[in-house]
Amino acid sequence: MKQHRLVAFFIFCMMVSLSYGQSSWVRINQLGYLPKDIKVAVLISTEEITPDLSFRGNRGQPPVLPTTQHGTPDFSLVDAKNGKVVYSGQGKIADAAYWGLKSAFRLDFSSVQAEGDYYIEAAGVKSPQFKIGADIYEGSVDFMLNYMRRQRCGHNNFLGTVCHQHDGFIVEHPTRTGEHIDVRGGWHDADDKLQYVTTTASAIYHMMLAYYQAKDKTIFQDNYRADASPGSNGIPDILDEIRWGLDWLSRMNPAPKEMYNQIADDRDHVGYGLPQNDNVDYGWGPGKGRPVYFITGEPQDLPNPRNGEIRLNRTTGVASSAGKFASCFALGAELFKNIDPAFAQVLSNKAEPAYDFALEYPGNTQTVCVVSPYFYEEDNYVDDIELAAATFYTLTKEPKWLAAGDYWGQLEPVNPLWAFGFARHYQFYPFVNQGHHLMAKSDDAVTSKKFTDFMRQGLQTIRNRAGNEPFMNGVPYVWCANFAIIGAASYAHQYKEVSGDSSFQEMEAALRDWILGCNPWGFSFIGGFPEGAASSRTDETRLGGLVDGPINEGWHDTFLGVPKVSRSKDPLAAFQNGPAVFHQDSYGTNEPVIDGTCYMIYYLSIMEQLGRKQSNKPNNTVKDAYGATVRINTDKKVIHLIFSADSAFEGATTILKTLDKNKAKVSFFLTGN
Incomplete structure (x- = not known):
C-alpha cells in the first residue's frame, strides 16, 4: 500500500503544479466510457480561446489545433497506442462564466465506439488517458463495498478491530432513560463514529434495490465471509453487507412503536482516530457506552455540557424514520426469505407495524446535536411513507x-x-425518491403515467437549472451534493427505463462523469477509484467511499474547525470562482459517507450490467479476495497453469521436464528473492 500512496502523492503534486502553471484543461470521466455511452469531455480555460489563436496565455506556447471561424475549437480523439487521430470534432460553447472561467466547451465524441485507450487534444492541451471498453465497470460494485466493510461498528475484521462493545444507554425515553440496550453493529456514518437510522436505512435500501433489481446477479462477487474476512461463504458480498446493516436496524426497533434513531452525538467530535480508540465519556466512563436516542416524535435536545446551551431540533413526528424502517424490513424479508427464513420472518413481522407507526404519528424525526450546530434536519416525510407503501406494492x-x-x-x-434549489443539511432527504420509480413501474397504466410524469418534472427542473453550464449539472450545491448528483443520475436512468424517453440521457452521463472526474477540479470523488486516477481521497482506509463533494462557498466558510486557505495559496484556486468550492482538507467537501457510497453502489450495479450487455466477451471471470483472476472462460475446456516461488524453487527440474514432455505452456511468478 505504500507504493499506492506514493503514486497518489505524485499524482496530487502533479495536479498542484498544473493548477498553478496551466490555464486550460480537458476534463474526462477517468474511469472511461462504455462503447455505446454518450461521451462528452469538457474543455475549460482561464483564458479566452478565439478563432485566430486557439489558446492565449499558455506559457507562450503556440496553438496545436485550429478553431472554427466562430471561436469554437476543433478537438481530436487520439489512439494512445499509436498516436493516430481517430476522430475530429467541434466543441460546443458552454457558459464559462458560470465557473468564473473565460472559456468552456463540451467535446462530444459519442460516435466513437471502438474499444481502446485514448486521449483528447484541444486548444493545445491533452486530457489524461482514458479507456473505451465494455468492461470498465467490472468489479466496481465490489470495490465500493470496501468502504462499507471499513465502516463496520462492533466487530470489524476488515480493520482487525473491535469497538463500541458497550452500546448503549437509552436517553430521551419517558420511563427507560439510563437503561442499557444492546445496539452493537451497523456502520459508522462517516469519519466520525456516530450512527444514524436516517443514513443507515437509506444506505441499506439502495444496496438492497441494487441486488433486487439486478437481472444479472453474477456481477455481485463472493470474496468475503459474513464477518468481512477474506474468503467465500456462498453468499454475495453485497448481501453479507446488507445483512450486517439489517441486523443493526432490527436492534434499533426491538418492539412495535419502540424505535431508536441515533447512537452517540457530536460530543464525539474531538478529533479523528480509529474507532477502537474512541474514549469519549458520555457520562458512563471513557469509552464505556454511548447514548441511544429514543424516537419520541417531539423536538429533542440535550444540554451542552460546556455551557448549558440547548439546541432543540424540529422533530414533528416519527414517519420519516418509521417509514425507512418499514421499507427496509419489507425488502429485506424478501431478499433473505430463502437464505435465512428465520431472519426474514423477523423482518417481515416488523415491517407493517413500522408502517402503521408512521401513519399514527406523521411527521419528521431529526437527529440531535449537543455542542455544534450540525445535525440531519430532515423536514419531509411523505416520501418515506410512499417508499414503504411502494415497496409493499412491488x-x-x-x-x-x-x-x-x-x-x-x-x-x-x-x-x-x-x-427550490436549496436546502439545509439533509433537509429534504434522501435527495431522490425511489418510491416514484417503483410507482412508475406499476402495472396500473394511470398510476404508471402519473409517476413517470413526476419523474420527468423533477429531472426537467434539474436540466433547466443547469442551462448551458459546462458540466450540465443543475443539482444544487448543498452539503453532500454529490449524493444528490448520483441520485439524480440514477433517477434519469430509471426514467429512461420506464418511459423510453431519452431526453435526459446526456444529463445522466454528465452527472455520472462529474463524480468520476469530469468536474472543474478534475478529481474522481470516490476514494482510490479508478485506480491511478486523480482521486480526492487516496488514503487506503477510505477506498471506495464517495465524498460529500463541492458546496456553496458561503456555506463552507461557516464550517467550524476547517482551516481557511487563502486563494493565493490554494492549488485549486482557478476552479473556486463558481457556485461551489472543493477542498481536500475539509470535512465539508471531502468526507466519505455511507449513504452516498451506497447510492453509488446502486448506480454502478446498473452500469456494470450495461457493460456486460455491450460486451461480446464471456462474463464468467472469477476473482479472489485480492482481485486476482482465478477462473476465466469457463465455457472452454482450457486450464491455465501457474507456478509461483519465493526464496526457493523446489522441484523446478521435475516441473520443467514434465512441461517439456507434454508441450505445455505455463506462467511462472518469481519474487526478487
Missing part, C-alpha cells in the same frame, strides 16, 4: 398498497431540494 401487488403509494406520492411530486 412485493405483493395488493391494491391497498398501490392506493397508499399513490396518495403519499402525490403529496410531493418533485423533491423540494430540486424544486
Whole structure:
C-alpha cells in the first residue's frame, strides 16, 4: 500500500503544479466510457480561446489545433497506442462564466465506439488517458463495498478491530432513560463514529434495490465471509453487507412503536482516530457506552455540557424514520426469505407495524446535536411513507398498497431540494425518491403515467437549472451534493427505463462523469477509484467511499474547525470562482459517507450490467479476495497453469521436464528473492 500512496502523492503534486502553471484543461470521466455511452469531455480555460489563436496565455506556447471561424475549437480523439487521430470534432460553447472561467466547451465524441485507450487534444492541451471498453465497470460494485466493510461498528475484521462493545444507554425515553440496550453493529456514518437510522436505512435500501433489481446477479462477487474476512461463504458480498446493516436496524426497533434513531452525538467530535480508540465519556466512563436516542416524535435536545446551551431540533413526528424502517424490513424479508427464513420472518413481522407507526404519528424525526450546530434536519416525510407503501406494492401487488403509494406520492411530486434549489443539511432527504420509480413501474397504466410524469418534472427542473453550464449539472450545491448528483443520475436512468424517453440521457452521463472526474477540479470523488486516477481521497482506509463533494462557498466558510486557505495559496484556486468550492482538507467537501457510497453502489450495479450487455466477451471471470483472476472462460475446456516461488524453487527440474514432455505452456511468478 505504500507504493499506492506514493503514486497518489505524485499524482496530487502533479495536479498542484498544473493548477498553478496551466490555464486550460480537458476534463474526462477517468474511469472511461462504455462503447455505446454518450461521451462528452469538457474543455475549460482561464483564458479566452478565439478563432485566430486557439489558446492565449499558455506559457507562450503556440496553438496545436485550429478553431472554427466562430471561436469554437476543433478537438481530436487520439489512439494512445499509436498516436493516430481517430476522430475530429467541434466543441460546443458552454457558459464559462458560470465557473468564473473565460472559456468552456463540451467535446462530444459519442460516435466513437471502438474499444481502446485514448486521449483528447484541444486548444493545445491533452486530457489524461482514458479507456473505451465494455468492461470498465467490472468489479466496481465490489470495490465500493470496501468502504462499507471499513465502516463496520462492533466487530470489524476488515480493520482487525473491535469497538463500541458497550452500546448503549437509552436517553430521551419517558420511563427507560439510563437503561442499557444492546445496539452493537451497523456502520459508522462517516469519519466520525456516530450512527444514524436516517443514513443507515437509506444506505441499506439502495444496496438492497441494487441486488433486487439486478437481472444479472453474477456481477455481485463472493470474496468475503459474513464477518468481512477474506474468503467465500456462498453468499454475495453485497448481501453479507446488507445483512450486517439489517441486523443493526432490527436492534434499533426491538418492539412495535419502540424505535431508536441515533447512537452517540457530536460530543464525539474531538478529533479523528480509529474507532477502537474512541474514549469519549458520555457520562458512563471513557469509552464505556454511548447514548441511544429514543424516537419520541417531539423536538429533542440535550444540554451542552460546556455551557448549558440547548439546541432543540424540529422533530414533528416519527414517519420519516418509521417509514425507512418499514421499507427496509419489507425488502429485506424478501431478499433473505430463502437464505435465512428465520431472519426474514423477523423482518417481515416488523415491517407493517413500522408502517402503521408512521401513519399514527406523521411527521419528521431529526437527529440531535449537543455542542455544534450540525445535525440531519430532515423536514419531509411523505416520501418515506410512499417508499414503504411502494415497496409493499412491488412485493405483493395488493391494491391497498398501490392506493397508499399513490396518495403519499402525490403529496410531493418533485423533491423540494430540486424544486427550490436549496436546502439545509439533509433537509429534504434522501435527495431522490425511489418510491416514484417503483410507482412508475406499476402495472396500473394511470398510476404508471402519473409517476413517470413526476419523474420527468423533477429531472426537467434539474436540466433547466443547469442551462448551458459546462458540466450540465443543475443539482444544487448543498452539503453532500454529490449524493444528490448520483441520485439524480440514477433517477434519469430509471426514467429512461420506464418511459423510453431519452431526453435526459446526456444529463445522466454528465452527472455520472462529474463524480468520476469530469468536474472543474478534475478529481474522481470516490476514494482510490479508478485506480491511478486523480482521486480526492487516496488514503487506503477510505477506498471506495464517495465524498460529500463541492458546496456553496458561503456555506463552507461557516464550517467550524476547517482551516481557511487563502486563494493565493490554494492549488485549486482557478476552479473556486463558481457556485461551489472543493477542498481536500475539509470535512465539508471531502468526507466519505455511507449513504452516498451506497447510492453509488446502486448506480454502478446498473452500469456494470450495461457493460456486460455491450460486451461480446464471456462474463464468467472469477476473482479472489485480492482481485486476482482465478477462473476465466469457463465455457472452454482450457486450464491455465501457474507456478509461483519465493526464496526457493523446489522441484523446478521435475516441473520443467514434465512441461517439456507434454508441450505445455505455463506462467511462472518469481519474487526478487
